[in-house]
Amino acid sequence: MAILLIAEHNNQSLKAETHKVVQAATAIGADITVLVAGFNCAAAANEAATIAGVDKVLVADNAAYEHQLAENIAALVAELGKNYSHILTAATTTGKNFLPRVAALLDVAQISDVIAIESADTFVRPIYAGNAIATVKSADAIKVLTVRPAAFAAAKIGNAAPVEALSAVHDLGVSAFVSAELTKSERPELTAARVVISGGRGMQNGENFALLNGIADKLGAAIGASRAAVDAGFVPNDMQVGQTGKIVAPELYIAVGISGAIQHLAGMKDSKVIVAINKDAEAPIFQVADYGLVADLFTVLPELEQQL
């Protein structure tokens, strides 16, 4: 048995999710090879070599991999993956994009969004927006898994695994990167933050999201949103928390003007402590909140900022 784990990075540095996938992989109990595929990505590869539990790092450094185009990454991973018993990556938009393609090329199933590893062939994953939890067993020769980062702690740093360069280049030529509009923020990433404060339709417009800024500054929090707030154009899509957005499990989650639809709960109900601020005492969000405050958000947000 051996594990191939595909790192997530921006060519310069690793994304925090990778450390969590390594932690998940150690539960399988086999050698872990981390693949860093990118362009001018040596720094990211060297960083991967410092994660405890990693036995080897492979680097595929080529322009074909610069933007993580699924067609090219999948061809590379499927070729390498033949020699492994498990292929893992994070259930992020990058991982969800290329890994099913790898599974199909290898003619095996993919098990999505794994939240617990029971053994080398048995895995736990949520279905139906987290309203049911399935334990599944795979008889495939190669187990292909996306791992939900929010369900695992980060592996520790402290290692000097060997780094090996690969020369294989896969460029299918059917896709090309055109442009990216990345949201710039000084705040921690939603999926890595210790505290998350999210606004919903109750915020009324995008300008009012500024009411969350001061609180987020004081708590070192990331700012999220419900689908309704994103669809209404208050904030960008990458802020959506939920079944079909980002899954977060911070120590503290503060839901402001969010009703608590099952699709939203699916993305945050594993948070350690949940606070809900909503003017409707019957809002379903209060059923999962440790501390509920029935109040008008426009009154209490300034107070909260001041009292922190």
Place this chain on the structure above:
Amino acid sequence: MKILVPVKRVIDYNVKVRVKADQTGVDLTNVKMALNPFCEIAVEEAVRLKEAGSATEVVVVSIGSSAVQEQLRTALALGADRALHIDTELNLDSLQVAKLLAKVVADEQPGLVILGKQAIDSDNNQTGQMLAALTGMGQGTFASKVTLSAGKVAVTREIDGGLQTVQLTLPAVVSTDLRLNEPRYASLPNIMKAKKKPLEVKAADSYGVSLSSAVSVLKVTAPAVRQGGIKVESVAELVDKLKHEAKVI
């Protein structure tokens, strides 16, 4: 150009599912079923491309028991031209679905396949990517914008950091995200018209694809329930509780 739209019948998104006492799955008896919301968005996008003159025909396909014909009729009422029902009583994994769809792609030769990014029952988010792999096509997943031009499609994708645009050579696979469009409601005359549109039925085992999966479900359980907490009366009380009781700030 022909557009192929695979659609799935799933539990209605408003239904609160219940896990069966024997832990074999969720209880679907007498539960409201619907077109998967992402598939509805896929049908809408295909119909809009046809209305804009970029496509000539919209073909919808669904794999499942005869009940899926209800969702195929819905898709026809939304503007699809014809439907294919691939009949099976088996609960297929995304890989088997993708293999059957690859056969349909070979038969129909669509210029574009548009499907949902995720079925809200399995929450798999795999089928489109797998279909693209099996057919060698490029893929534009989690699309919030689709623009066709000669022999190409530009897809703006919703990614964790923001938006990314890729350009794919046709034929290609596109999977829909929530912001791609707002699906229309089927009008009564269109629901009536849909009853007369062609709906072909083929047996899944006539495609020569192995339908068995290597993954077995050992059990399905209910998630741990959160203990409902308390209501606080003021911001001061909230801050105090967070500091001294929960100790998270």
